[in-house]
Amino acid sequence: MTLATDLAGIRLPTPVLAASGTFGRGTEYAGLTDVEGLGGIISKAVTLRPCAGNPPPRLWETPCGLLNSVGLQNRGVEAFLREDLPELLSWGVPVIVNLAGFSREDYLETARVLRRAEGLSGIELNISCPNVKRGGLQFGAEPRVAAGLVAAVREVIDLPLLVKLSPNVPALGEMAAAVAEAGADGLSLVNTFPAMAVDIRTWRPRLGAVTGGLSGPALRPLAVRAVWEAYKAVDLPILACGGVSSWEDAVEMLLVGARAVAVGTALFREPRTPLMIAQGLKEYLLSKGLANVGQLVGKVLA
Amino acid sequence: MRLRAVVEEVRGCGDAALLRVGAPEIAASAAPGQFVHIICGEDSPRVLRRPYSVFSVEGGTLGILLKVTGAGSRWLACRRPGDPLDILGPLGRGYASAAAGEEVALVAGGTGIAPLHFLAVELRREGVGCRLFWGMESASDFGHLPHRLGDLADTRLATMDGTLGAAGTVLDLLGDSGLDGVARAYACGPSAMLKPLHRLCEEAGIPLQVSVEERMACGVGACQGCAVPVVDDPPGYRMACRDGPVFPSVELDWERIE
Numbered sequence: 001m002t003l004a005t006d007l008a009g010i011r012l013p014t015p016v017l018a019a020s021g022t023f024g025r026g027t028e029y030a031g032l033t034d035v036e037g038l039g040g041i042i043s044k045a046v047t048l049r050p051c052a053g054n055p056p057p058r059l060w061e062t063p064c065g066l067l068n069s070v071g072l073q074n075r076g077v078e079a080f081l082r083e084d085l086p087e088l089l090s091w092g093v094p095v096i097v098n099l100a101g102f103s104r105e106d107y108l109e110t111a112r113v114l115r116r117a118e119g120l121s122g123i124e125l126n127i128s129c130p131n132v133k134r135g136g137l138q139f140g141a142e143p144r145v146a147a148g149l150v151a152a153v154r155e156v157i158d159l160p161l162l163v164k165l166s167p168n169v170p171a172l173g174e175m176a177a178a179v180a181e182a183g184a185d186g187l188s189l190v191n192t193f194p195a196m197a198v199d200i201r202t203w204r205p206r207l208g209a210v211t212g213g214l215s216g217p218a219l220r221p222l223a224v225r226a227v228w229e230a231y232k233a234v235d236l237p238i239l240a241c242g243g244v245s246s247w248e249d250a251v252e253m254l255l256v257g258a259r260a261v262a263v264g265t266a267l268f269r270e271p272r273t274p275l276m277i278a279q280g281l282k283e284y285l286l287s288k289g290l291a292n293v294g295q296l297v298g299k300v301l302a
Numbered sequence: 303m304r305l306r307a308v309v310e311e312v313r314g315c316g317d318a319a320l321l322r323v324g325a326p327e328i329a330a331s332a333a334p335g336q337f338v339h340i341i342c343g344e345d346s347p348r349v350l351r352r353p354y355s356v357f358s359v360e361g362g363t364l365g366i367l368l369k370v371t372g373a374g375s376r377w378l379a380c381r382r383p384g385d386p387l388d389i390l391g392p393l394g395r396g397y398a399s400a401a402a403g404e405e406v407a408l409v410a411g412g413t414g415i416a417p418l419h420f421l422a423v424e425l426r427r428e429g430v431g432c433r434l435f436w437g438m439e440s441a442s443d444f445g446h447l448p449h450r451l452g453d454l455a456d457t458r459l460a461t462m463d464g465t466l467g468a469a470g471t472v473l474d475l476l477g478d479s480g481l482d483g484v485a486r487a488y489a490c491g492p493s494a495m496l497k498p499l500h501r502l503c504e505e506a507g508i509p510l511q512v513s514v515e516e517r518m519a520c521g522v523g524a525c526q527g528c529a530v531p532v533v534d535d536p537p538g539y540r541m542a543c544r545d546g547p548v549f550p551s552v553e554l555d556w557e558r559i560e
Contacts, residue, residue: 024524028544032304032390032522044526052538055558059517059527063347066519073526073539216349265349268519269341271304 001285003039003278005293007260008160008186008237010094010121014039015281015293016250016274019241019264020098020124020164021045021070025087032271037278040094042262043084045126047100048110050076054131055208060197064243065218066265067195069209071131072100077113085117094121096162100129104139104149111156122159124239125150125184128166128191130213137194140166143178154183162239164188165230167222173233180234187230188239188262190223216265217243224256231257231298245273247280254296303327307389309381310363316445318369318413319379326362328391334421335396335513335548338364339521341388342374352378353518355417355490355547356392364389367416369443393521397421397488397511397548402429404485407508408455409499410436411472411491412443417513417548418490422454432456435480437472437495441465473498481506489513489551493559500551510551516542531558 003014017040018026024044026035035041053073060067074080080097088095097120101107107125114120127140127149139149150163163179165172167190176187192213197206205211223242230238240258244250245266253261266273281293290296307325328338339351352374358365370376381387397417400406406425408418415436422432432455438444440463448466451457459467460475468475472495481487487503489496490513503510516528523544532540533555540546540553 022520022525024520024522028520028522028524052536053526053529055531056529056539057517058529059350059519061348061350061517064349066349068519068525068527070526070529073529265519268350268521268525 001282001290002292003282005259007239008122008162010040010096010160012039012094012260014278015260016277017042017239017260017262018267018274019262020126022264022267025084026091027087029271034275035091036093037275038091038093039260039274039278040096040121041088041091042096042124043080043088043098044074045072045098045100045129046074046077046080046110047072047102048077048106048113050074050079057206057208060206060212062197062214062218065214065216067197067207067212067214068192069131069207069212071209072129077110081113081117085119089119095119096122096124098124098126098164100126102132104152107149108152108156111153115157120159122162123157124162124164124188125153126164126191128164130166130192130194130211131209137166141169143175146175147178147182150179150182150184160185162186162188164191165226166191167193167219167226167242172226172229176230176234176236180236184236186237186239187234188241189226189230190219190242193219193222215243217245219243220249224252227253227258228256228300228302244277247277247284250277250281251284251296254293255298255300257298259294259297303331303391305389307387309383309385309387311383312379312381314445315367315447316442318367318444318447320357320447321366321368321378321381323364323366323387323389324362325364325389328389329359329362329364332356332359332364332392333396334424335417336392336394337547338366338389338391339393339518340378343377346377348374350519351390351521353521353543355513356420357416358420358423367413369413390521394543394547395545397513399428400425400430400486405431405433405483407481407484407487408432408434409472409476409487409489409491410434411495412438414490414513416490418488419451419454421488426454433480433484434458435472435475436460437475439463471495473502476502481508484508486510496551497556497559500556503551511548512551512554513547514542514549516547518543531555
């Protein structure tokens with residue numbers, strides 16, 4: 001029995017990763033969890049140039065959920081390669097870079113810069129960030145536009161390419177098929193769901209950017225359904241993200257077609273969540289007499 | 303650092319509560335202005351921990367002062383002696399100390415008293431003279447607590463409804479002469495209080511350190527959620543959890559802070 005698995009050509013020691021935007025360089029959690037025990041780390045979104053992010057407040061907690069409007073704050077791809085990547089790689093687990101942009105040329109130029117990086121395991125192409133006015137979702141809303149960008153990035157870079165999609169796409173199967181056709185090696189499902197909250201005392205939005213993205217367990221059923229839709233539509237490996245907080249949640253994602261899961265919001269409360277999920281998966285596989293998680297993928301009786 | 307801590311005592315202080323929590327490793331290294339990050343309810347709908355500035359350290363025991371403002375703080379206030387608590391800490395950067403013999407002003411709004419109480423204890427030990435100005439809504443907010451600070455600092459109180467100390471805000475209490483002869487100032491409270499205090503200290507040439515209140519998720523600098531606008535070129539943000547929660551007030555971009 002092994003937890004090791006393959007995701008779009010990326011060898012993962014376990015199928016439980018830290019989701020983009022939630023794990024920093026890993027250093028932040030040293031001492032709180034065994035970072036070396038992760039299946040992989042997906043970096044915070046990286047853009048071509050430094051990005052200041054959105055005005056505060058950037059967070060608002062809702063029942064079983066969290067709204068954020070961080071807005072791609074990062075120091076740009078050059079600083080990422082110089083300062084963040086060496087630390088991320090130091091943990092000895094696969095590192096996947098979340099690549100975001102504000103224009104097509106942004107994405108491509110950043111991809112060209114990332115080509116020089118050594119040690120990267122893959123790219124998570126972020127065409128689904130709800131927190132920026134330009135770019136982000138604008139590339140992830142229409143299959144034709146998404147496919148155009150994916151094909152162009154594919155030309156630039158050889159690394160395994162996962163495309164991160166929004167749960168707020170009307171025909172997810174069509175979208176998945178379009179990016180598969182354009183050369184994606186895998187899908188990452190889902191980004192946060194566009195969301196909003198209002199303070200009824202002041203009549204003002206809870207978030208400085210007015211709207212944000214919903215994550216956490218409240219999002220999970222939407223993510224489960226999205227993974228299932230995509231799994232039926234395309235023959236691509238899927239990384240599932242969206243409220244995964246326990247091994248039971250991970251098994252559910254595997255059953256609807258995921259090959260691996262990423263944990264985000266749950267880390268804030270319990271930094272050891274990915275390790276606890278990996279342990280739970282191991283015991284589950286043993287109890288079912290299964291040799292690997294691949295034997296669960298897509299096995300939902302539906 | 304992460305601990306399974308144990309609640310030792312929950313004391314009602316008016317509408318607030320003071321928790322005494324056995325957490326020896328955190329207590330041993332906590333400095334004034336640092337905070338702890340607490341899970342408020344296992345299996346609850348609350349996905350985030352709650353950050354609390356350390357109110358006091360006595361031996362291996364942390365004091366945590368809280369006002370019930372929502373479901374998380376209500377859960378905390380309902381703990382009983384012996385209950386376990388899941389705490390991360392001490393987190394963030396605290397107040398820089400003062401020199402022995404100096405006279406300093408501590409300015410607190412509401413539960414902003416928490417880090418300043420801890421600071422006053424430390425400063426007094428170091429031979430620094432403390433003038434404490436504490437504003438709150440009403441005498442019922444913190445029960446007997448305001449009356450027990452006399453040993454610690456020259457304490458002056460203000461309430462919005464005039465039921466305790468002077469009527470008005472803590473800034474009214476400071477008035478024209480509150481900062482006279484003060485070498486530095488420390489504050490914690492809502493930005494509506496910190497903003498004018500910053501201007502006041504700037505005019506008087508008094509260095510001010512403020513602890514900001516910002517909503518947090520990870521608490522360790524990973525998620526970029528608790529952004530605080532800073533004076534920078536181009537204008538940017540620092541994180542309250544990792545870079546703060548205490549900042550020299552001149553570093554913050556008050557124009558962009560509401």
